[in-house]
Amino acid sequence: MTMKNIETLRWVGGTDGYLQLIDQTMLPVEFSEIECRNVETVWEAIKMLRVRGAPAIGIAAAYGVCIGLQTVAGHDETSLFKRLDEVADYLAGSRPTAVNLFWALDRMKARATELRGRVPAEIAEALLAEARAIHEEDRRTCRAIGRHGAELLSDGQGVLTHCNAGGLATAEYGTALAVLFAAAESGKKLHVYADETRPLMQGARLTTWELQQRGIDVTLVCDSAAAQVMREGRVQAVITGADRIAANGDVANKIGTYGLAISAAAHDIPFYVAAPVSTFDRSIATGEEIPIEQRDGREITHGFGRQTAPEGIDVYNPAFDVTPARLIAAIICEHGVIRPVTQERIDSRLRLRNGH
Amino acid sequence: MTMKNIETLRWVGGTDGYLQLIDQTMLPVEFSEIECRNVETVWEAIKMLRVRGAPAIGIAAAYGVCIGLQTVAGHDETSLFKRLDEVADYLAGSRPTAVNLFWALDRMKARATELRGRVPAEIAEALLAEARAIHEEDRRTCRAIGRHGAELLSDGQGVLTHCNAGGLATAEYGTALAVLFAAAESGKKLHVYADETRPLMQGARLTTWELQQRGIDVTLVCDSAAAQVMREGRVQAVITGADRIAANGDVANKIGTYGLAISAAAHDIPFYVAAPVSTFDRSIATGEEIPIEQRDGREITHGFGRQTAPEGIDVYNPAFDVTPARLIAAIICEHGVIRPVTQERIDSRLRLRNGH
Numbered sequence: 102m103t104m105k106n107i108e109t110l111r112w113v114g115g116t117d118g119y120l121q122l123i124d125q126t127m128l129p130v131e132f133s134e135i136e137c138r139n140v141e142t143v144w145e146a147i148k149m150l151r152v153r154g155a156p157a158i159g160i161a162a163a164y165g166v167c168i169g170l171q172t173v174a175g176h177d178e179t180s181l182f183k184r185l186d187e188v189a190d191y192l193a194g195s196r197p198t199a200v201n202l203f204w205a206l207d208r209m210k211a212r213a214t215e216l217r218g219r220v221p222a223e224i225a226e227a228l229l230a231e232a233r234a235i236h237e238e239d240r241r242t243c244r245a246i247g248r249h250g251a252e253l254l255s256d257g258q259g260v261l262t263h264c265n266a267g268g269l270a271t272a273e274y275g276t277a278l279a280v281l282f283a284a285a286e287s288g289k290k291l292h293v294y295a296d297e298t299r300p301l302m303q304g305a306r307l308t309t310w311e312l313q314q315r316g317i318d319v320t321l322v323c324d325s326a327a328a329q330v331m332r333e334g335r336v337q338a339v340i341t342g343a344d345r346i347a348a349n350g351d352v353a354n355k356i357g358t359y360g361l362a363i364s365a366a367a368h369d370i371p372f373y374v375a376a377p378v379s380t381f382d383r384s385i386a387t388g389e390e391i392p393i394e395q396r397d398g399r400e401i402t403h404g405f406g407r408q409t410a411p412e413g414i415d416v417y418n419p420a421f422d423v424t425p426a427r428l429i430a431a432i433i434c435e436h437g438v439i440r441p442v443t444q445e446r447i448d449s450r451l452r453l454r455n456g457h
Numbered sequence: 458m459t460m461k462n463i464e465t466l467r468w469v470g471g472t473d474g475y476l477q478l479i480d481q482t483m484l485p486v487e488f489s490e491i492e493c494r495n496v497e498t499v500w501e502a503i504k505m506l507r508v509r510g511a512p513a514i515g516i517a518a519a520y521g522v523c524i525g526l527q528t529v530a531g532h533d534e535t536s537l538f539k540r541l542d543e544v545a546d547y548l549a550g551s552r553p554t555a556v557n558l559f560w561a562l563d564r565m566k567a568r569a570t571e572l573r574g575r576v577p578a579e580i581a582e583a584l585l586a587e588a589r590a591i592h593e594e595d596r597r598t599c600r601a602i603g604r605h606g607a608e609l610l611s612d613g614q615g616v617l618t619h620c621n622a623g624g625l626a627t628a629e630y631g632t633a634l635a636v637l638f639a640a641a642e643s644g645k646k647l648h649v650y651a652d653e654t655r656p657l658m659q660g661a662r663l664t665t666w667e668l669q670q671r672g673i674d675v676t677l678v679c680d681s682a683a684a685q686v687m688r689e690g691r692v693q694a695v696i697t698g699a700d701r702i703a704a705n706g707d708v709a710n711k712i713g714t715y716g717l718a719i720s721a722a723a724h725d726i727p728f729y730v731a732a733p734v735s736t737f738d739r740s741i742a743t744g745e746e747i748p749i750e751q752r753d754g755r756e757i758t759h760g761f762g763r764q765t766a767p768e769g770i771d772v773y774n775p776a777f778d779v780t781p782a783r784l785i786a787a788i789i790c791e792h793g794v795i796r797p798v799t800q801e802r803i804d805s806r807l808r809l810r811n812g813h
């Protein structure tokens with residue numbers, strides 16, 4: 102596969118256009134894209150992880166709103182706002198944990214509310230512009246995260262990552278992987294260890310692929326080998342993304358993140374989280390309150406075209422876990438590095454940039 | 458599949474007989490047995506994990522010696538001892554970490570040495586008796602481990618286990634699972650969480666199957682979910698087997714065990730190891746000196762009949778890790794419970810029973 106700029110999602114056309122996205126369930130064996138021309142296809146793509154990663158889900162949902170409104174083009178304002186609520190509620194039900202999803206939908210609704218009184222075609226036009234803005238802001242956000250985070254890494258280090266917080270999880274550059282990309286671009290030579298990330302193998306399928314495409318040394322390991330990799334002195338930092346961050350800095354992220362953070366602490370290795378500000382959910386006090394998505398047990402028992410467990414076996418398949426703030430050395434967002442991870446530091450960092 | 462007594466290995470016939478064993482790579486979808494009629498088949502079965510688990514490997518190797526000597530039946534004593542050395546060296550090369558393999562081969566050679574001067578047919582007969590004795594002793598050993606370990610568990614507890622240290626890893630009753638079986642037989646109701654155990658899925662394929670067969674509640678989880686399972690208060694003990702135990706109590710076991718032990722410590726959950734005395738290698742001072750088998754990366758990238766990582770990706774696939782003694786609450790062997798896990802306690806427990 103040749104080196105290419107990864108364009109995870111792309112809006113094609115004007116207000117009557119469609120969303121094209123990479124079907125990530127087919128990677129790395131096959132590179133294929135799907136066209137979402139109705140809101141059900143967007144919902145299914147999010148639900149089935151064809152598009153995944155908290156920021157990318159937010160962008161897909163924003164465009165999904167635009168697609169949903171195409172069916173009421175030419176109708177009156179009442180129909181448009183009714184349809185907007187329907188579409189937003191429907192898309193919000195696709196996955197429960199990634200807060201960027203709700204953030205993007207709320208932002209689209211808030212923008213529409215500002216435009217009440219305009220003709221529906223104008224509102225639809227403005228909402229597409231808003232979705233494009235969310236998309237473009239994510240590009241800039243990821244670059245900023247990369248720039249801030251790269252300063253935490255040194256030339257020659259080994260770095261462990263989990264799941265895929267790369268370009269495929271965002272508009273194009275990633276969060277955790279943005280830090281690695283930016284460090285590499287600034288001339289630091291890194292060796293990355295990528296957890297395969299059961300059950301859906303985002304690390305094996307996507308992270309290794311992205312790093313390989315960018316020419317960064319990467320070694321694939323089983324999730325269960327991470328502690329041994331640390332013990333052997335192969336890594337000097339761990340970095341992951343986040344799906345939701347509570348007010349106190351507790352982080353919900355892909356199942357396995359919490360165990361990694363415990364192991365990193367046991368080896369005195371700093372554990373970093375890279376995520377845009379839109380991942381913070383300050384309406385939630387601590388990680389205890391974050392709802393954890395439970396997924397189908399067949400992802401574990403029948404995940405690869407081969408049955409790997411007996412018929413009828415009980416399975417527990419939480420998609421996420423919660424890492425307490427005390428285990429996190431720093432959170433890297435587009436505004437800078439938050440360290441130590443305390444509610445006060447988070448508040449002051451986010452307030453500062455909001456102009457208060 | 459109907460409930461049956463699991464007979465992992467069986468010798469069929471007399472000195473000209475053969476070794477029949479369950480092909481564990483086919484479980485749980487298919488129950489099939491293979492017949493080992495030459496030493497190469499035994500080597501391949503150990504190498505490819507058709508038979509696996511430290512005690513079962515030892516038994517298979519002992520019978521493998523008997524099979525290897527069939528080609529020199531009727532020859533002179535020199536040929537027999539030459540062949541014995543060849544066969545033992547060859548089988549010792551099948552897997553490097555499980556000390557029971559070397560222990561069983563050494564025991565077979567020591568027995569042969571005692572019999573020097575007898576006619577070869579008589580030696581072959583006595584060696585088959587020795588292999589049968591190793592097999593039978595393992596049955597009794599596992600029962601004793603179960604009996605001692607069951608006292609550490611309470612009615613109503615959740616217990617996490619990793620890989621398969623069950624009947625399939627031994628003559629029939631297991632080590633870590635023997636403790637669960639014995640606790641259940643004594644009327645304690647347990648709920649077991651079984652790690653699937655990447656890359657070869659012994660937990661998903663074998664442990665769940667064995668527990669299901671015996672009517673013990675079991676829930677399958679991804680390896681990476683173990684810390685979250687602990688955090689949620691679902692388990693009050695962790696128990697695994699061992700492939701080799703150093704003089705100071707450091708334990709080599711399936712990759713992932715070390716990370717589990719760290720997580721258990723972080724949640725104040727006792728971490729137990731169940732293993733026969735033959736697993737102790739007192740020639741090795743600490744776990745640092747235990748050689749760790751490195752296995753083919755394709756076990757990770759092509760394990761499910763579907764490619765899960767890009768072509769040409771680098772893979773690190775250690776089959777084992779080492780858990781330091783300080784993280785182990787107790788080692789359960791056939792002579793009783795060793796607690797705390799210190800060299801002194803190990804020495805005194807093993808010396809006591811050796812009659813010193």
